[in-house]
Amino acid sequence: MNGRKIGIWLIGAWGQIGTALAVVLAGLQGRTSATDGLVTEQPEFAGLDLADWSRFVLGGHEIRKTSSTVEARNLFVKSTTVTAERLAELAPAMNDWDRKVRTGTLLNAGPAIQSRASTATLKTRSERPSAAVRRIAVDLEEFRTVAGLEHLIVVNVASVDPPTGPSDSLSSGELLESLEHSEVSPLSISVVYAVAAFQSGCSYLNWTQSTGPNLPALAELARDKAALYMGRGGRTDLVSIGLLRTAADDQRLRSASALLDVVRLCEREHRRGGRGAMTFLSSFFERPLGNPSDDVAAQRALLYDWARHVSSTG
DSSP: OOOOOOEEEEEEESHHHHHHHHHHHHHHHHHOOOSHHHHHHHGEEEEEEGOOOGGEEEEEESSSSSSSHHHHHHHHTTTTSOOOHHHHOOOOHHHHTTTTTEOOOOOOOOHHHHTTTHHHTTTTTTTTTTHHHEEEEHHHHHHHHTTTTTEEEEEESSOOOOOOOOTTTTOOOHHHHHHHOOOOSSOOHHHHHHHHHHHHTEEEOOOOOSSSSHHHHHHHHHTTTEEEEEEEESSSSTTTTTSOOOOOHHHHHHHOOOOOOHHHHHHHHTTTTTEEEEEEGGGBBBOOOSSOOHHHHHHHHHHHHHHHHHHHHO
């Protein structure tokens, strides 16, 4: 395994989960965070040759005018785990991440989300869907180039977007054609981001209950682009389903740690040439894609079977 960086691009970068993830990752990279709350640090995954936490670098899209340091202070104001002193120690890493955050899109966002948008984001309201996809793709490619990334994983942690009209019957080509020629986006924000991610050769993880890649046309597009994806609705309590023995008291820290596990395992699957829905990650999601078993024990077994297979075959 080479030492090139692995990108994590957060949609909703300065939201609660995005901010918590930045705090946890900065702590792991600074060797100040415990690893007992991470699935990938358990003995069952020791043979996977997983990427070291130092190799991950953050970027993202955000619609608000704020910063990770401001949001972290608000998020952990009463925390006994993430203290003000600890946040001060992590500030250089958080400030570096803030410089990599770009203006998001408001296509089909709805009034509740639009009400929180910055002046810069509001200026994008009139952009055509095709222009939004290209702008997002440019941001992803610039991040990939400047950071010298081996791979980029786009992660949706934004507010759940409102549903749009029916699009289950569209093929991949019809969906792309619709985006290219429409004046107003026929698709939700999470779908637009998924299209841009797949066309840019990125993996896509939907940690929210938004539509994301949960359309037949996007599954087709992912296959065409040899892209990985999974979702939706990330789990926060991995102790109750037997993946962890202990976890952080703070729900956001639990969710951020679980998401980092998923990102790390996604990178490993990409490195071995995987494509399509990562059903082996089903136990991390409340509504997993790819038609896996609804039985949590079976989902957990699927993950351990994958780990044993990859450990033995590479």
